[in-house]
Amino acid sequence: TLKIIMQIKKVDLVIAPEYLSTAVISLFSSVPTVLVTPGNIYERLLNGNPFDWFTTQYLKLCARLSARNCFLINAISEDMRKWWQFSGADSNKILVLPYGVQTNLFKPIKYARAMLYLPPDKTIILYVGRLSPEKNVDLLLTALSLISQRLNQFDVRIVGDGPEKESLQRSARKLGLDSIVHFEGYISRDKLAKWYSSADVCVMPSTSEPLGRVMFEALACGTLF
Numbered sequence: 084t085l086k087i088i089m090q091i092k093k094v095d096l097v098i099a100p101e102y103l104s105t106a107v108i109s110l111f112s113s114v115p116t117v118l119v120t121p122g123n124i125y126e127r128l129l130n131g132n133p134f135d136w137f138t139t140q141y142l143k144l145c146a147r148l149s150a151r152n153c154f155l156i157n158a159i160s161e162d163m164r165k166w167w168q169f170s171g172a173d174s175n176k177i178l179v180l181p182y183g184v185q186t187n188l189f190k191p192i193k194y195a196r197a198m199l200y201l202p203p204d205k206t207i208i209l210y211v212g213r214l215s216p217e218k219n220v221d222l223l224l225t226a227l228s229l230i231s232q233r234l235n236q237f238d239v240r241i242v243g244d245g246p247e248k249e250s251l252q253r254s255a256r257k258l259g260l261d262s263i264v265h266f267e268g269y270i271s272r273d274k275l276a277k278w279y280s281s282a283d284v285c286v287m288p289s290t291s292e293p294l295g296r297v298m299f300e301a302l303a304c305g306t307l308f
Contacts, residue, residue: 096154106145109152118149119157121182121294123166131217131290133246146170159294182296188276189303195280205238209282209306211275214245217291221247221254228258239264242278279304 098117099105105116124132124142132139150156150172158164158179167177192198201207212218220241227239241251241264248266255264270278279285285301285308301308 102145102149103142105153106148109148115154116149116152117155117157118153121159121163121296122291123163123170125169126163126166127217127291129291131219133215133217163294182294182299184296184299184303186303188273189279189300190276191305192277192280195277198277199281201240201281202238206236206284207282208237208239209242209278209285209301210240210287211242211270211278211285211297211301212287212289212295214241214243214247214251216247217289218245218247219288219290220251222288223286224251224254224258224260224264227260227264231259234260234263237263240267240278240282241265242267242270242275244269275300276304279306282306284308 094114096115096117097105097108098119099108101120102118105118108114108116124134124139124146127133128139134142147170150167150170153172154176156167156172156177158167158177159182161179164174164177164179168174196203196207210220210223214220223239227234227237239260252261252266255261267278279301282301283306285297285306287295287297287308289295298308
């Protein structure tokens with residue numbers, strides 16, 4: 084981003100979706116920056132930080148530089164406003180603008196279950212998201228293992244990828260859930276509406292979730308959450 088700014092003769096404003104870029108820009112350029120990131124490392128430290136020590140320290144530094152130097156910070160919730168103030172941002176330059184959802188893309192789709200060849204007679208439980216520690220997908224697996232007498236009623240679909248995928252697959256096998264828990268891998272956003280529409284319920288077991296877009300997408304598709 085900084086290289087592009089240097090190549091362009093005149094840049095009036097930079098809008099960045101993460102605070103690594105805004106931190107670097109603030110050190111080497113006077114161009115006003117707007118930060119539109121959904122998260123904050125200090126919130127993650129409280130609720131489930133997936134990063135190693137070195138990455139965490141780097142993110143803390145970038146968060147503080149961005150909080151101090153950005154022209155405007157778009158916080159996606161009142162809770163995130165507090166975290167950016169905690170990081171050093173002046174309250175006057177924080178704008179709370181919650182997530183929206185593309186209703187032309189995320190809407191109920193008839194016969195979605197048949198399109199995806201999913202069982203018509205099962206209760207389908209859906210998880211959509213990154214497979215990393217703070218998402219707490221292992222809690223979902225543990226909860227399922229506690230209702231073993233009713234497992235044949237459920238079909239669980241895990242949509243997403245990440246560093247915990249293999250360990251979660253091992254856990255599913257160890258808990259005897261491999262016959263009902265299916266890991267679908269990464270699914271592009273334009274295809275997610277079918278998955279939401281096919282499910283009876285969408286779950287979010289996260290410990291760290293500033294304001295999960297999945298929740299709005301699922302509800303827009305008429306899925307219980």
